[in-house]
Amino acid sequence: xxxxxxxxxxxxxxxxxxxxxxxxxxxxxxxxxNNAEDGLKIAIVTSPxxxxxxxxxxxxxxxxxxxxxxxxxSGVTPVNEPTGDNAASVQAVADIAADYDVxxxxxxxxxxxxxxAADNPDVKFILVDSYPTDAxxxxxxxxxxxxxQFAEQEGGFFAGVAAALETKTGKTAVVNGVAFPSNVxxxxxxxxGVNYAVKNLGAKAEYVEIPxxxxxxxxxxxxxxxxxxxxxxxxxxKVIGQxxxxxGVDVLFVAAGGAGNGVFTAAKEAGDxxxxxxxxxxxxxxxxxxxxxxxxxxxxxxxxxxxxxxxxIADGTFQGGNNLLKADSDSTGYVSEKGRHQLSGHTITKLExxxxxVKDGTIVPPSYTGSNTPDDFPxxxxxxxx
Numbered sequence: 001x002x003x004x005x006x007x008x009x010x011x012x013x014x015x016x017x018x019x020x021x022x023x024x025x026x027x028x029x030x031x032x033x034n035n036a037e038d039g040l041k042i043a044i045v046t047s048p049x050x051x052x053x054x055x056x057x058x059x060x061x062x063x064x065x066x067x068x069x070x071x072x073x074s075g076v077t078p079v080n081e082p083t084g085d086n087a088a089s090v091q092a093v094a095d096i097a098a099d100y101d102v103x104x105x106x107x108x109x110x111x112x113x114x115x116x117a118a119d120n121p122d123v124k125f126i127l128v129d130s131y132p133t134d135a136x137x138x139x140x141x142x143x144x145x146x147x148x149q150f151a152e153q154e155g156g157f158f159a160g161v162a163a164a165l166e167t168k169t170g171k172t173a174v175v176n177g178v179a180f181p182s183n184v185x186x187x188x189x190x191x192x193g194v195n196y197a198v199k200n201l202g203a204k205a206e207y208v209e210i211p212x213x214x215x216x217x218x219x220x221x222x223x224x225x226x227x228x229x230x231x232x233x234x235x236x237x238k239v240i241g242q243x244x245x246x247x248g249v250d251v252l253f254v255a256a257g258g259a260g261n262g263v264f265t266a267a268k269e270a271g272d273x274x275x276x277x278x279x280x281x282x283x284x285x286x287x288x289x290x291x292x293x294x295x296x297x298x299x300x301x302x303x304x305x306x307x308x309x310x311x312x313i314a315d316g317t318f319q320g321g322n323n324l325l326k327a328d329s330d331s332t333g334y335v336s337e338k339g340r341h342q343l344s345g346h347t348i349t350k351l352e353x354x355x356x357x358v359k360d361g362t363i364v365p366p367s368y369t370g371s372n373t374p375d376d377f378p379x380x381x382x383x384x385x386x
Contacts (some may be wrong), residue, residue: 020368043103044079046106047092112133166347171250173207178227184366190368230257297334
């Protein structure tokens with residue numbers, strides 16, 4: 001797996017950003033003892049799919065493992081909170097806060113640890129996909145919390161451009177899990193990418209939304225799209241996948257956590273449908289007999305950023321803060337490594353050009369918290385530079 005050409009391979013939900021849960025990959029055995037006397041005692045708290053989900057959680061855990069490879073005196077304990085409930089997730093962190101030097105919490109459901117972090121200033125917290133909120137639910141910054149969010153809309157944008165250029169039927173779609181802001185970013189980015197490719201790259205495509213599956217965001221607003229309402233309901237994922245395929249969709253961007261397994265199954269059974277994975281390189285999950293259904297995967301580079309912060313804690317240079325990571329720091333991308341995608345040479349060329357314009361800010365895909373939409377965003381009218 002690899003970021004677009006110059007981006008190193010890595011990557012991405014899923015915990016609760018939304019990308020799909022693998023059925024086969026497992027990480028190397030974790031060091032769970034935390035008996036180190038001089039190194040860091042680390043815990044990674046995940047929900048609901050654990051550190052071996054082959055996607056979002058596992059990618060974060062791989063960042064810890066990379067750190068341990070160079071700091072063998074440290075240790076990590078994976079902690080699973082199986083419900084995904086916001087209050088239960090924060091409580092799971094509170095239950096262990098006194099026992100660790102560092103706690104890594106991947107997922108929007110951990111945002112409420114702000115007061116807990118303030119009460120435990122000697123513990124370092126690494127939040128992924130959320131910024132901490134205080135007891136009143138207001139966003140806050142803390143010296144002992146490094147919080148990273150990713151511009152998922154950029155990865156979604158690359159997926160939308162790829163889908164629009166590769167579709168044979170002219171119909172594409174994105175399937176999401178729960179309408180948390182990070183997941184909605186993927187939806188908006190995808191829709192914007194399709195629109196961009198149609199307007200500037202000669203694509204003949206549209207994105208399909210089925211009103212019965214429209215998402216409801218955290219403010220109870222209807223945001224369209226195709227949402228399973230869960231990150232674990234594979235049966236619902238398959239139902240939605242089949243419904244979209246029945247409407248002629250032949251390229252599906254899947255950002256639905258474990259529910260995405262059902263979408264993958266629907267695509268495999270259809271035989272002539274491709275999917276775009278998300279968060280991490282999911283090419284191996286696309287194997288379907290002698291064929292593969294994965295066109296490419298949208299990436300967000302979590303493991304390298306988790307490892308970077310652990311190194312900062314170890315060497316004393318750690319600085320808390322809320323950080324949005326984008327293509328300009330090589331933190332978003334797509335898979336273009338030979339043998340790990342099925343994109344045409346034409347599509348690869350256009351994606352590289354588009355990537356560079358996203359990276360330099362010429363194109364700014366719309367996000368959930370921004371004022372722009374998939375139909376109106378900076379760069380929509382900017383043709384790819386030749």
